[in-house]
Amino acid sequence: MGAIGQGQYAYRVNNNKPKNLIMMQEKSKKREEDLSKLSKKDLIKRAKKFSKQYCVGDGEGFRLKDYNPKPQPDPGPEDKPLSKQALQLGVQALAALQDILYAQDKWSLLVIFQAMDAAGKDGAIKHVMSGVNPQGCQVSSFKAPSPEELDHDFLWRCQKHLPERGRIGIFNRSYYEEVLVVRVHEKILQSQKLPEKLITKDIWKERFKDIRNFEKYLHRNGTIVIKIFLNVSRDEQKKRFIERVDDPDKNWKFSAADSRERGYWDDYMNAYEEMIENTSTEESPWYVVPADDKSYARIAVASAIIHALDQMDLEYPKVSAEKIAELQEVKKALLAEEK
């Protein structure tokens, strides 16, 4: 689409940011490190530090070329055991925090995933949430809207799936499609049944503003929103598409339509860039995660979620002295029961 324009993306490493690998300080020295010796507190601290390098915060001046789809330094096969351990421990820490979130029943967390096809959204969701109590988590996927959904404003279908207090909600795609696929394909916008008068050159700016306001509103009501862009390179997507053709068990994941969307790569990258620039805030940040390495991306995602949960001053509900005395009475009665 003309409004977005064309642009070539030459990726470079963001030299302003730390380049730590997998919760480690220095790749060569720490490869042997046993992360399981870390206390939960230290693990959370490391996860936060690790995730920060991918956190955009205030989006002003955001440029996608500053974020490399490949982790820096690139983890080699020798790092596999450590990254496996890091993910395992990250998942455990996340599950422990989620348990308190659920018990406290005040805050909720919404994690939004957006990415090009084959960037690894499904795998990241599956692995990162694998340790979490399913009762406290809900995943919603958003595909092309149904006729009923098109009869409403664009946030309507997503609002129905917001997480309850104490829960983590995952959006696999979201209302952000409204400034991505809808922007790249103008004919989708034309099919949205909007009054013509409302479709002006400012529509994308207006949607950014609506989204910012919506997320602010959620924040003020105790729902923290974080957004993850799995940043895969065009070359890596090609490799994964070919694998999906060659592996019969992966055929179901692939369609000619996915390959057609690839043809709009630059338009999508421009749309992503503007979207992140305009909707990343300190309160509801975008994380631009290097996704060319799946294991690394999953650790970064787990770390970002840990970071968000840790900001919530989570604690188990305090039980009053009266209630403790009552529980002791119950225990006494149970022990006194005849066999």
Ligand code: ATP
């Ligand atoms: P994924 O590609 O995320 O793994 P999938 O392949 O299972 O999911 P698809 O059938 O490809 O699911 O549906 C997702 C498609 O729906 C994407 O191409 C996405 O751009 C499109 N989509 C999502 N929201 C909208 C929207 N609001 N308007 C138009 N298209 C949308």
Ligand code: MG
């Ligand atoms: Mg798809």
